[in-house]
Every structure is written in structure tokens, then in C-alpha cells.
Amino acid sequence: EVHLVESGGGLVQPGRSLRLSCAASGFTFDDSAMHWVRQTPGKGLEWVSGISWNSNSIGYADSVKGRFTISRDNAKNSLYLQMNSLRAEDTALYYCAKDIFLVSGSGSYYDDWGQGTLVTVSS
């Protein structure tokens, strides 16, 4: 059974940094591209960032480009999101999600999700 467990969320002041982690188990981690998707309290889903199996293909939403960095460590079956220069509008529940493909692209979909880690940006 696939398990994705996010951690690292918390309360942080605007302008500060936070690093999220996602520990994966139950599947061959380096067989899948991975993503971060966030959900603002009471609102919808926003794709944040994605990374291919070998880290050669990476993408970001415009809203986080230049501030967030996605990475993965296949030896540790882990996905990360380094979030710098945090803003109030980054407050959200952050999910990691598993892509069915090695490299995300046309036809991708997310067949497993973690339970999320909450990030609150406030002074």
C-alpha cells in the first residue's frame, strides 16, 4: 500500500523560510514523478510544483517561482519543498502527490496523495 506522509509545516512569519518533506513508502519511489499541491483553507486546489523521477524536469506555479525549490532524494524515498520568502497568501495545506508517469506531462494524473501538512504564514 502506498503511503505518503508530509511533515515540516507550522506557523512562520512573513519573509521567513520553511522546508516541507514527504516520506514515501509502498511503491518504487524513483518510478514516479512527484508533485506538491496546496489547498487554501476552505478553497480549492492549486498545483505548486512537480519533479520528474530523476530530477531533470522541474516546474513551478508562477505564484511560487523564484521562492520555492522542489527536490527529491530517491535513496531516502523523500520529496522536499524549500519555501523561502513566505507570504500570507502561501498559507495552505500542502499535499504531496504521486504521478503515474516518470516525467509529468500530457495525460498525467495523481493516483496517491498524502494527508497534507499545514503551513500558516502570519506575524
Next chain:
Amino acid sequence: DIQMTQSPSSLSASVGDRVTITCRPSQSISSFLNWYQQKPGKAPKLLIYAASSLQSGVPSRFSGSGSGTDFTLTISSLQPEDFATYYCQQSYSAPPYTFGQGTKLEIK
């Protein structure tokens, strides 16, 4: 970026009803459209991928159809466990892989 518009935003229905939710992308996305279900306090769950393919383990009362700029998710006979929020997502173009704003399905 491709914008995804779902309708309605909310819907009240009764157990046993047939329900249809629509998703319209701002440009043609062929059949690269996915549907997810989210219950309160839970992560999204994949229901349908590639517009009409049922994810393993999902009940057959769920179905998807459409292509291009017009897609539908249909629940043939609502069950109590189907009351949730439903999201469409396009995976046609390079990032961002945008989601619709969601349709909240409530009990009448």
C-alpha cells in the same frame, strides 16, 4: 495558463439521484482531463482519468465523458458516501496542471 471552469459550484441532491457536473477548460485539452473527489478533512482521491477511464476501485456509478472543451462527471445513483467536493484537473499542457474551482455536492 489553461483556466478550468466547473459548474455548478454547489449542488443539492438526494440519495438515488443522477447528478452531472461540468468542467470547461479555456482551450481544448483533448481528453487530458481528470476528476478527483475530496471529503472533508481528507486528501483528494482520483476517480476518473483521461476523461472517461475509471480508476481502479472506484464504483461504476461514476463515469466521465467529453473531450476538447466540454467534460462531464456523472454519478448515476447518488449514495450517501458520494457527498463531497469534486474537482477537475487538466493535464494537457506543460505546468501548471490547473484544477477547477470545485463543485460541492450536498444532501438535499
